[in-house]
Amino acid sequence: xxxxxxxxxxxxxxxxxxxxxxxxxxxxxxxxxxxxxxxxxxxxxxxxxxxxxxxxxxxxxxxxxxxxxxxxxxxxxxxxxxxxxxxxxxxxxxxxxxxxxxxxxxxxxxxxxx
Amino acid sequence: xxxxxxxxxxxxxxxxxxxxxxxxxxxxxxxxxxxxxxxxxxxxxxxxxxxxxxxxxxxxxxxxxxxxxxxxxxxxxxxxxxxxxxxxxxxxxxxxxxxxxxxxxxxxxxx
Numbered sequence: 204x205x206x207x208x209x210x211x212x213x214x215x216x217x218x219x220x221x222x223x224x225x226x227x228x229x230x231x232x233x234x235x236x237x238x239x240x241x242x243x244x245x246x247x248x249x250x251x252x253x254x255x256x257x258x259x260x261x262x263x264x265x266x267x268x269x270x271x272x273x274x275x276x277x278x279x280x281x282x283x284x285x286x287x288x289x290x291x292x293x294x295x296x297x298x299x300x301x302x303x304x305x306x307x308x309x310x311x312x313x314x315x316x317x
Numbered sequence: 318x319x320x321x322x323x324x325x326x327x328x329x330x331x332x333x334x335x336x337x338x339x340x341x342x343x344x345x346x347x348x349x350x351x352x353x354x355x356x357x358x359x360x361x362x363x364x365x366x367x368x369x370x371x372x373x374x375x376x377x378x379x380x381x382x383x384x385x386x387x388x389x390x391x392x393x394x395x396x397x398x399x400x401x402x403x404x405x406x407x408x409x410x411x412x413x414x415x416x417x418x419x420x421x422x423x424x425x426x427x428x
Binding site for chain 2: 236246247248251292294296298306307310313
């Protein structure tokens with residue numbers, strides 16, 4: 204688990220600001236997933252990416268949220284014009300390959316919108 | 318999509334007791350994982366077990382894919398076992414292996 208690196212661990216934003224969450228997958232992993240966990244709930248899938256491609260974004264809100272996984276560098280989850288309802292823990296997971304689906308999670312970024 | 322249900326939602330144990338957590342899923346799965354979310358929020362991989370039985374120390378898990386359930390056994394529980402246990406399942410729809418999580422079992426182990 205320690206191999207998936209997320210930063211920052213905690214992020215405070217005022218309403219209307221932008222939040223950028225970063226995720227570096229485990230070495231050798233080319234599949235990245237983002238999940239959101241609201242208080243007292245399980246994790247909900249948001250988006251699945253491979254390098255330079257969004258494969259499945261069926262769990263992403265239609266507005267203000269976007270994700271990328273560039274050829275170089277970490278995956279980024281971007282939330283524009285944050286609202287209080289965006290306050291949650293955002294987890295990134297990575298896996299080795301589609302056929303070997305075990306996912307490993309980072310420590311999460313806890314976003315608080317004030 | 319796939320549905321994942323966990324039971325019981327809450328469990329309080331005396332230190333040293335054993336417990337069984339259950340996970341039911343609604344469809345065929347390619348991936349089933351158990352996680353422990355500790356009080357600090359970290360998600361720890363316990364088992365990757367789409368079928369069969371595995372053991373790791375005091376923990377073991379069994380998945381009966383044909384009957385669509387998985388069980389997590391915790392023996393001789395310790396206070397450090399406290400936290401939320403999540404079951405998550407995935408199916409190969411549209412080329413994506415995203416996990417669907419249950420709502421979790423919140424375990425409290427008291428001295």
